[in-house]
Amino acid sequence: MFGFTVGKLLRASTVLLGVSFLAFIIGHASGDPVLLLVRGDATAEQKAELRHSLGLDRPVLAQYVDYLGHALHGDLGVSYRQHVGVAGLIRSRLPNSLELAGAAFAAATLLGFALGVLAALYRDRWIDHVVAALSVLGQVVPGFWLGLMLVLLFAVHWRALPVSGSGGIAYLVLPALTLALPTMGRMARLVRAGMLEALGSDYIRTARAKGLGESEILLRHAAPNASLPLVTQAGLEFGDMVGSAFIIESVFAWPGLGRLTVNAVLQRDFLVVQGCVLVIAVAFVTINLLVDLAYAWIDPRVRAR
């Protein structure tokens, strides 16, 4: 286990190095910050002087090492557009993103589990078909379109919830639901399949034979086994959610990291983009690492690979 952990850690750090270098190179190639800073009538000498004072005339590799060194100390540079520290910007947006993702993830898991169990219990009845239709819908249309449709229904037609923005819990409902739907569908399908398999297995027959009540059989014997694949799926779903959050935060004007990144890309504020990419990649790699380690801990066979 120790060797396995060290190997995974090493791998994760080289991957992070690669990601940060990629982000740096693309950010570098995407525009000249000097042109953003100077007035239109600046002379070539003034531009050169500014470039020198920002350290932008040094070799790319040296700039990268510098950037990385500062990043390790929590300094991600200063936004060329907004003239505030990038790290501060990210810190002010991150809690909002976590709130949205957390709510969506909880909703997706709980609802997905409940719907999956119901669909398996009432197999081929109307509720099973409704759950199946919901999960197909979540896979075949863009998530942000679902969001627009939910806005049309709940905010425009019934006027029950706000269209967009942030504030109380009412503002959280629609974006979280939009973000949760595709994941919920996939989880429901997994749980349904797992439940059907579990309900047909020998240990359930044994439990029935020894006279256990139906609810105890379901909750204590079938459901825990059916929810194991959920653990595997959860790691994959996180990545998917971070991805769709970029667009969904923009649709609902949710002040999170995704909207910050998208706006920064559109305004070519590349230090902000670079910082966001770095933070998201660190989160991603860490979660994948934790999932890998958790597997190895649960299932010794993985360690041998």
Place this chain on the structure above:
Amino acid sequence: MSSMVLTMYRSRETRLGLILLTVVVFAALAAPVLAPFDPGAVDPNARLLPPGSVHLLGTDSVGRDILSRLIYGGRLSLTVGLLAVLISALFGTFVGCMSGYFGGWLEAVSGWLIDVQLSFPFLLLAIFLLGALGGGTVAVVLVLALGTWVNYARIVRAQVLSIKNLGYVEAAHASGAGVLRIIGVHILPNTLSPICVVASFSMAQAILTEAGLSFLGVGLDPSTPSWGTMLNDGRDYLLSAWWIATMPGIAIGLTVYGVTQLGEGLRELLDPRGRR
């Protein structure tokens, strides 16, 4: 062959999906004949008309016919998706083949690249790249291809690894076949079926991603009719003209359903264990 088609046709979902896909592809091919209006024709007297008898699915903010734009948009969305799938399949298969067959540092480098790419959400990379490159059709195709080559590389590598030590490949070696011949004639044909399955799911992914990118305004040129750019148009009129944003979403949903069902059908067809 006919029994294979029958196998695919047996599932009700696959049947529905294939019919939908055929309709969408046919509409895209026959767009000039089918579209009732010129998709770019602006009509100031017909702005924001709801669905009705003249404009079946209504008009947008400058009076363009939504149905005609949907039909032409399908052309663009399908072409972009298809090109992206072709490029990524070729590149991914090549990388997977090389790393699987030769191993060594090739395998190490490609494995690391795959890890790097999988360690952040692809949409972020796409937005980032398109922001740097500045959108456009060619850029979108390339970026979408970049997003899916990993799937092919992984699956082809696994296939090659399991095939290359089989008896018949060894026999080909012994009879003096060169590396190119062994890969091209003896190994690649056996990886084709999983490639086809991955390709149809990647196509679905490409259509959805294109819509998302164009919706954000970093994708296709806003003046060209694509389902994504139409969604972007409709977003500003969500409160006054619901049909502008609703219709392209339905078109995307039906198409992606068709493509994924094609993938499911192929998977069932090509995997003997799954055949009922």
